[in-house]
Amino acid sequence: MALMALPSCAASAETADPGSGTQMFSLSGFGTLGVVHSSEDFADFTSSVFKPSGAGYGGSWSTVVDSLIGAQLTANITPKLSAVVQVIAEQNYDNTYTPHVEWANVKYLFTPDFSVRIGRIVLPTFFVSDSRDVGYSNPWVRPPPEVYQLLPISNSDGVDISYRLHIGSLTDTLQGNYGQNNAALPRGSAEGKHLWGFSNTAEYGPFTAHLAYQELHLTIASFDPLFNAFRLFGPQGIAIADEYDLDNKPLVTEALGASYDPGHYFVMGEWARANAHSIFAVGTAWYVSGGYRLGKFTPYLTYAEVKSNRNSDPGLTVAGLPPNLAGFAAGLNASLNAILETNPDQNTISVGSRWDFMRNVDLKLQVDHSREGPGSSGELTNLQPGFRPGGEDNLFTATLDFVF
């Protein structure tokens, strides 16, 4: 790969300015080696909807959930103009490990506090959503999925503007973005258009507060056959199809978060709400987490919860239909409810610890106990015959995170 040939020129490309001393090219990387055990036999736990399999049904121990490796090349073309490419290799939607471009953009600094980026840009929806892949920068093995899977996409192809204000000791960063996101899913693909939003991050000593709004118009064509069938049943079927079909439907996400980190401990929490105006429904989620730093160990405790907007629908009125149509309608209702069941509704208690046992490497162990809401499969996927919604499951995760 071309990226691999570049570190040798990094050292030689230093600028002459004795003050800044910024290198023309810098290459850095990060990665996680993870193993996850799930107590569930009839469904998979995955770290993202973009992954086809995980721990549970796919194997009671899985290395694909959290493992990844990323490399980033930054080019400082002039003091005001820079370009960056980040490539990540992890389990893809089609179970390959071909590296994908997580982001690639050109950044121009009008002033040190006012910048614009054009290209593929990270979306700062949640507190750590921009660095969720960098395990070393996070206190947990992964950000709480209850909140972070409300809006699973992490980047946008478009433009992003950032403005930083200094008010006394307060640093406030305002950010706005516009673009689109097209993603391949294990079954089908998602087209996100008119993706726009803004965020505000205020930092005051050990305090940080974050709020964000993101909106996009989502189309997933693979649901069309189901809803086209509903439309055959007249006004009631058309109403159901219009309500749930994923055809250019607005997906709105609002998020609020705060953290306090004076050094020897941290507490943080986030609250978020998403409305998909479609079969994905989505809902309201929050978590609180705290940890205490004891030398090289940082034990932590997290409670997270997500309440789904919808897990079932009465569907078409079957009574009164001719027998042959009644069976078809009941089948459609069952299909609709099988999808609604996968809308996450669960709570999780997590206990874990980070161990900074050597420079630039940490080891984390985490245990999660999740209880799914009635009629929901929680954050699980790949549901198999024999799976019962509304149950409980335990996860054990060990990760080795590194940066280089």
Place this chain on the structure above:
Amino acid sequence: MPAIHRIGLVSVGLTLGLGISAVSADVVAVVSSKSPITTLSKNQVMDIFLGKRTSFPDGSPAVPIDQTEGSTVRDEFYNRTAGMSPAQVKAFWSKIIFTGRGQPPRTAATSLEAKKLLVANPNAISYIDQSLVDSSVRVVLAP
């Protein structure tokens, strides 16, 4: 006999105390003596070193100069100024770098090199052991 034991304890205590003060360097934040900056708070210094601010309170540009990772003076500086361990500082910069929000400050290989860079650039700010302070630099924070 008990008194002799106590004398022993006192001398052990003194030795330990001296040992600790010799290991933990007295780090100070410094600028060039040609810089107009006279004093800064812990938060102001940390905002500059963590890339949150690119200028001094008077509006002049600020160029932070770090010391090498793993050096005692660096670990002591971040511990005393921000309460951050070396791993916390690394985790902080990992987040900034891999979200494309910035790059860590330039690193000086030694305190002597840091002082040279300060003399060459009146906008620069660094930190050194207090014992190395001379007329070429001005202490702006003794955390």
